[in-house]
Amino acid sequence: MQSLGEVSENNGQELSENGSLWDQMTEIVKFSGPAVGLWICGPLMSLIDTAVVGQGSSIELAALGPGTVLCDYTSYLFMFLSIATSNLVATSLARQDKNEVQHQISILLFVGLACGILMLIFTKCYGRWALTAFTGAKNADIITAANKYVQIRALVWPAWLVGWVAQSASLGMKDSWGPVKALAVASAINGIGDIVLCRFLGFGIAGAAWATMVSQVVAAFMMIVALNEKGYNGFAISIPSRNEFVQIFTLAAPAFVAIMSKIAFYALLVFFATSMGTKTVAAHQVRELLKSLVIIGTLSGLILGSIGTAIPLLFPKIFSSDPEVIREMHKVLIPFFVALCAAPPINCLEGTLMAGRELKFLSISMSGIACLGTLLLLVLSRSGYGLTGCWLGLVAFQLSLFTVLLRRLTLPDGILYSEDLIRYQLGNTKTV
Structure with a gap:
């Protein structure tokens, strides 16, 4: 999957420096429109699992919380x-x-395969331990069901990460339709598999796991095939040299810290809930590009928030028929809407900073905000705010992150106003 930062970096050179705001927005949408599906697919698969499993068992529905965190968030x-x-x-x-x-x-591809094998081994050996540490030993029924889900989905780790590399290579070649087609097929397989295995054959949470696992294998294979059609061998694997490994690490480490901070914070939200039962672009052009991105992000957020809030408000029984679950869902609709609206603009700001190779700032700021957010979550949890407190914590985290990132971009020495853009050259991986 790919952030808007990579989109702007790979395609910023193609935006005319004198082009209108509308032209820029059109160029962005042409590429990033299909790429949005790459972000939607993963959560969509988990959403399908939730909707289907929730019709059968409240325990298995609860188990999908820690189960999907361990699979999707990791x-x-x-x-x-x-x-x-x-x-x-x-x-x-x-x-x-x-x-x-x-x-x-x-x-x-080698790095992806190696990481996938390590994750498979980790999940097989320590999956239940991780779920217990995350959920709490007192939730034995939830842990057992979640572990069943996690162990099945762990089988796809090597194939999934290899497919992820193939997908990102296609995106680096400015092809977003190929990966989207693969993930569309995968989503369809997952949905059909969930209905057949869970509703008709009665496999419950295990059926949902098998459906998702098979769909991810199919998606990975299709992404490799799409890469082969471009004239590259998606099955060729080479062991990186020491210098090559250092180059990868130099690029990836700051981003890893930033992502890890966000994941840790989001995981803490679920934990507390579960414990409750490109080439250089001129400075002016960058500013116009950011304006386009933020406009698109804001509109996307409003649409996403409206749809995301309307479904649990008007059709709560899609996810669960349990009245208590429905009441808890309705309590958090307002912070849920705000969080959904804020996410796309934040991704636009993050992407712009990534395109400017401000990875060190991202890692430090996200780590700091995540730590403060954790303290807020602890306070809200101990004050008895329950699930509402978790969502209020998420909103505070999102708004804080938006404020810090926007402030960084608008500083006089920031990338939007800098005339010395040498450090933002494409391929300059030594900046950080």
Whole structure:
């Protein structure tokens, strides 16, 4: 999956420096429109699981909380693979060196495969322990059901991360439709599989896990095939040299810290809830581009927030027929709406800073805000605010992050006003 920062970095050179705001927005939408599906697909699969499983068992519905956190949120730890792949592939393409592109893809496929195998081993050996530490030993029924879900989905880790590298390579080549097609097929397989295995055959949470696992294998295979159709071998794997590994690490480490901070905070939200039962662009052009991104992000957030809030408000029984669950959902609709509205503009600001290689600032700021957010969560939890407190904590985290990132971009020495843009050159991986 790919952030808007990578979109702006890979495609910023194609935006005319004298182009209108509307032209810029059109260019962004042409590329990032399909790419939005890449972000939607993962949560959509978990949403499908939730909707289907929730009709059968409240315990299994509750188990999907820690289960999907361990599967989906931990996958975001490997976002560095996406960032490194798209950056290295785009840099090699800018040099018009196809052999170098293939080599970069091959070594990153190895890294993805190695990470996938390690995650498979970790989940098999320590999955239940992680769920217990996350959920609490007193929730034995939830842990058992969640572990069943996690152990099945763990089988896809090697294939999924290899497919992720293939997907990011396609995005680095400015192809967002290929990966979207693969994930659309995967979502359809997941939805049909959930209905058949859970509703008709009665496999419950295990059926949801099998459906998601198979759909992810299919998506990974289709992403590799799409890469092969571009003239590259998506099955060629090479072990990176020490220098190559350092290059990948230099690119990925700051982003990893930033992502880790966000994941840790989001995971804490679920924990507390569960415990309750590109080439340089001129400075002026960058400012116009950011304006386009923020407008699109704000509109997207409003649409997303409206839809996301309307569904649990008007059709709560899609997810669960339990009256207590429905009441708890309705209590948090307002902070839920604010959080959904804030997420896309924040991603736009994050992406702009990533395109400017402000990765060190991102890692430090996100880590700090995550720590403060954790303290707020502790206070709200101990004060008896319950699930509402968790969502209020998320809103505070989102608004704080938006304020800090926007402030950084609008500083006189920030990338929006800097005339010395040498440090923002494409391929300058030594900045951080």
